[in-house]
Amino acid sequence: MTESFTVSFKKEVIQIVENGNIILQSPKRKLTLHRWNPGIQTALKSLAYSNHTLDQLRHLVIKNDGLEGLFKFNYYFQKFINLGWICHSVSPLATAIPIAEDYLFNCVNVDWQQQSFSISRFAYFHQSKKQMVLESPLSKAKLILFDWRGAALISKLSEPQTCTSLISGIPNITEIIAQQFIQLLLATKMLSIEDKNPHLVQWEFHDLLFHSRSRAGKHDNPLGVTYRFVNKIKPLPVVKNQTSDKIIELYKPDLKYLAKTDTSLTQVLESRRSIRNYDTTAITIQQLGELLYRCARIKKIIKYDMGETSQRPYPAGGALYELEIYPVINSCDGLESGLYYYQPLEHNLYKISEVNNHVETLLKKACNSSGNHDVPQILLVITARFSRIFWKYQTIGYSLILKHVGVLYQTLYLVATAMKLAPCALGTGDSDLFAKVAGINYYEESSVGEFILGSLKQKDSKI
Ligand SMILES: Cc1cc2nc3c(=O)[nH]c(=O)nc-3n(C[C@H](O)[C@H](O)[C@H](O)COP(=O)(O)O)c2cc1C
Structure with a gap:
């Protein structure tokens, strides 16, 4: 065959x-x-x-x-x-082009009268360079479909088909051609094999695609630093241009004093917990200022030919720092409720909006995510300005962003613990709603993480 x-x-x-x-x-x-x-x-x-x-x-x-x-x-x-x-x-349907090394193209014996076939739930069609391409995270090849009949056959394979049923209604495709096409799909792992593989059962389509395409090994896309938009798109500046007529200066802690008096790293690591219930006395604006200063301020801006980088308390790939923090205030002593933007260079808060239905929904959703404990006193919504990363990195961009969210989460956890606050990371959030509330373009900047915060009850204070 x-x-x-x-x-x-x-x-x-x-x-x-x-x-x-x-x-x-x-x-x-x-x-x-x-x-x-x-x-x-x-x-x-x-x-x-x-x-x-x-x-x-x-x-x-x-x-x-x-x-x-x-x-x-x-x-x-x-x-x-x-x-x-x-x-x-x-011919005349498709060609399979390998996209990785260690490629195999093995044909198997098929009982064409008995066996039926369906397309894998991981396979997907998309347009690339004016061609229809079939890809799958299970495959080390991509299939270029030559004409609409190839696409029609793939579409029919959404349900199990024998070669005979597959070609009915498709002009000028013989059973022999259909058999070759099925062999091509089998050899490139485009047909459904997930039922036979227990390791695939729990993988969702988007997770496996993201995993396989954001790491090396199963594709030949350029990966890492490529600067593919140089001379096409201007790099974003390190500090976001945010305007507001209400700017609130934040407290800056005395780091020299803290270095002498702070709880030890071991004590902080050992006592850190996710805490979702708060003291009756709310967190203060001074505590919020100290936390943001210790975790996320810009210490220094460095200008290169290839754009600006910065130094901050937490590490970030390429020192690009695409993450931004938007505090949503429910109750904070000294600060009106509403939505704010944290300006990390000036160490200021810019007020974006008063409390409205949308802001309340953000807080309610955060409360749901925490298992319906107390409504968070403060919700920190973390966004990414995507272009900061995508301008430099290819293939790994979004996965880098999610790694940065984890880095920032842990920094917030540790500093909040040292400050005797109640911190908790969240795993879900509504990026569409947040874009609407904050007035940002979803594709330019979206929320990628949420972190809730409040005052610590005496009984939870274990340091
Ligand atoms: C990335 C991440 C996502 C999390 N998502 C949630 C969440 O959605 N809701 C929640 O109540 N806790 C969430 N947590 C907190 C975990 O439940 C918590 O860290 C875990 O149970 C271990 O407990 P500990 O933090 O007290 O040591 C999350 C933690 C991390 C790091």
Whole structure:
């Protein structure tokens, strides 16, 4: 069955003859064939242009080089597959292009009369470079669909289909072509196999896609620092341009004094707890000021050719610091209720809005997330200004942001514990609602974390 696919090199694989050796090269790999026979060279040339099946290439090699040449060719061809260099195509429907190394393309025996097939719940269609592409986090290939019939077949595979039922209503697709197409989908792990794999049962579509695409190994997208928007989009400044006619100066603690008197790191780590009920006396504006100063202020701004970075108490990838903090105040001694923005350079609060229905809903939802304990005295909504990260990093951008949220959570936990406050991280929040309340564009800046805070009851004070 393998033989019925046409096979070709990926476009990025180039071949040259140098000092009597054939050199094959992709952006990441180089392979030198020292001793080669004319049949192999002809086969390699036709792999660059395709339209040949593997069977046809093998015949070509045998004709020129005999059986010994065939063994060599088979060995090299398997190596090319493993390197992710070989595309398999089914005319007129689709081609499978490898997107990672350690690639396998194994065909299995199928009882075409009995077996039915359906598309994996992890597979997805999207448009890329004016082509319809089928991808899946389970697959190390992407399928380019040549015409609408490929898409129609995939759509029919949302329900189990035999080859016979699959082609009904699809013009000019024979059962043989449908069988080749199914083999292509099977070999690239696009068909449903999750029922047989207990490790896949708990994975949700978006989680597995995010996991596989934000780490190296299962794709060939550029990963890490690429600065792909240089000269196209201006980098965002380190400090957000926020305006308000109500600016509240915050208290700055005496760090030298704290360094002498603060609870030890071990005591803080050992006594830290998530606390969701508060004392009857509310947290104060001075405590909020101290917490924000100790956790999140800008200590220094550094300007580079490639934009601005800063130094703050917590670490962040590339020192880009895309996270912003918006305190939602329910009850805080010395501060009116409402929504504020924390300006980390000036160490000020900018008032954004009074309490309204939306602000109350944010507090209510935070209370729900905490298991319906006390309504938080303060809810810190953490947003990300995405472009700060996306401008520099590719593929890992969003996962970096979520890691930063964790770093900030722990910093808030530890400082709040040292300050004898009641802290608790939250795992859920409504980014759409927050964008509306704060007047920010969801795709430019959205909430990515929530942290609740209040005064500590005497009985919870264990330090
Ligand atoms: C990322 C993260 C998300 C959390 N989400 C919630 C949440 O939604 N609701 C809640 O009540 N607690 C939440 N917590 C607090 C955990 O329940 C708590 O840390 C855990 O039970 C261990 O207890 P401890 O913090 O007192 O040591 C979260 C903690 C973290 C770090």
